[in-house]
Amino acid sequence: MSQLVKINEDRLWSRLYQVGAIGADPRGGVSRFAWEPAYRDAVKLLINWIEKEGIEWRIDSVGNVFARIEGDGKKEPVVLSGSHFDTVPQGGFFDGLAGVMGALEALVAIKESGIPHKRPIEMVAFINEEASQFLGGTFGSKAMCGMLPSDYAYQNRHRQTGQLLCDAMREYGMGVDPDNIEKSKINAKEYYAFIEMHIEQGRYLLDKDIPLSVVEAVAGIKQFYITIKGEAAHAGGMAMKDRHDAMAAAASIATEVERLAYTISPEARGTVGYIESYPGEHNIIAEKCIMPVDFREADYEKWKEMYDQLMNYTEQECKKRGLMWSVNYTCNLEPAPCNKEVQILMDSIAKELKISHNKMISFPAHDAMNMSRIMPMGMIFIRSSNGGVSHCPEEFTTKEDLVRGTSLLANTLLRMASEDILL
Incomplete structure (x- = not known):
């Protein structure tokens, strides 16, 4: 049996709540919108943690944030994981953010463990998945997959103020470049697979009293x-x-x-x-x-x-x-099926970790849909508590379920970075 990596539960929970509170809306909940000041503050805090852990980071031309730990091999493709960093108006602390903080904790825990792996592992915090102000969802992953026209920032306007996206991006700074959106596109040959952890945003797992699910497909x-x-x-x-x-x-x-x-x-x-x-x-x-x-x-x-x-x-x-x-x-x-080998691997690791789980389909859209067009993709759903509600201040996932999901995520990333899983 392969070595299992153990995550730091308190560090994961504390960091999620610290960054999750940025963008608090006076009407209730959190409104952390892409390219706005609160979003910049959250990114700076994220980068500060990454730097303190001695991990390399970068921001691409649209604002996606990456962190990376290297592998022992030469020119090996990267195992990538993450989710979105923005919220809906008056949203909660877990939608998207659970997947980002889970991926960061996975990197840190793997680095601390000293367990060797041949492939690099990266975290990504996608920008503007919710598209709360600048419409057109899953923006960050679309840019990475080459799905946006080069003049996109000059065609999209803020839905309330009418401001052009290109002007908002320039005001945001952080190295983003509205004139070079295509620079965000990644070379799929340099990546091995993508895994996204996300809250369920429903009550299917809650009603079945199951903490997580290995996703079979995104509808x-x-x-x-x-x-x-x-x-x-x-x-x-x-x-x-x-x-x-x-x-x-x-x-x-x-x-x-x-x-x-x-x-x-x-x-x-x-x-x-x-x-x-x-x-x-x-x-x-x-x-x-x-x-x-x-x-x-x-x-x-x-x-x-x-x-x-x-x-x-x-x-x-x-x-x-x-x-x-x-x-x-x-x-x-189009529907985005999750890779079969990745599903089998996650099912096996969940059993090793003694985590009760099942299989299900995601009906909400996720960045994973876009990523599946260019590389093998897998998803982990963690239980939404508090009635299963999401996209609201009452959104909640327990610490225990977040830890279970992140443990599965971290060990899946480590195993994929260490072994030849994909056929």
């Missing part, structure tokens, strides 16, 4: 707006047979979204967040309706089938009512 996400155009008319004057009612079609389509999610797959998700109606009066037939649709499913064929069936249904509903319709896509992320 694909399709998000789009359907716009339906009909004809406004008097609610009393226009006979039912003569109407071109956009709302009637929208309501029918919204019900079909729910039906498809129930019937396509037992784990699929289908959501219509609202229906925006014009002119929006109680005695006027709706002339136009706009509705956002969100589909999530881990199986690629079923994920695609949900969308295709909805498009056929929308065409039929609008045709029979004499309506025009169009679709505007905002997110189209």
Whole structure:
């Protein structure tokens, strides 16, 4: 049996709470947004800890923070781990941050252990995953994977102030360069695998009384707006047979979204967040309706089938009512399966550590989705306590569960840096 590395529980918990409090919102919770002063303060504290541990660090051209311990081998690919460092408005201490601090503790514990490993191990703190102010989620990992256009910082504006992202990045400093976003792109051949630890953000593990899960896949996400155009008319004057009612079609389509999610797959998700109606009066037939649709499913064929069936249904509903319709896509992320060998390894190590665990699918999106496009990827979910709530001040994971997850993470990284796990 390979040597197991032991993490420092108190150091992990203390550091998470120290950095987690940065960006405290007077309304409650934490609002630590990318490229803002509070985020800079948090990064400086993170770097201070990294330097005190005698670990090398760097910041790339968009603001992703890296820490690295070397391996004994020559020109070996890097084992990478991390999560996002920003929060939603009035968020909590654990979303994203648990994965960053867990990865940092893993590096420190492995370094302290003196256990030899041939591959380098890196931590990454991704920037702007939540995209709370500058929209377009998982920004940092997209930049690393070469998924952003070179002029992205000149096209994206702050959703409240209208400030260009390029100007916000210049004000932030820390070596970021809005004119060289492409410099953030990594060479996938130099990396062995990516592992992300994250809180579950639900109550599946809580209800089953299990502390963590080895994730099997991150579900694909399709998000789009359907716009339906009909004809406004008097609610009393226009006979039912003569109407071109956009709302009637929208309501029918919204019900079909729910039906498809129930019937396509037992784990699929289908959501219509609202229906925006014009002119929006109680005695006027709706002339136009706009509705956002969100589909999530881990199986690629079923994920695609949900969308295709909805498009056929929308065409039929609008045709029979004499309506025009169009679709505007905002997110189209294919399902991201986790690497099988990584799953087997984490399952084995969890058993060695005597940590109760299971398998599950992630339906929220994570930076791991993007990373899976360029290298083998794995994920660890740790239990969300306090009712499983997240993206709010009440978000909480116990110290014991954070320690269990970080122990699995650290030993997975060490084993992957020491052995030839991937086929």
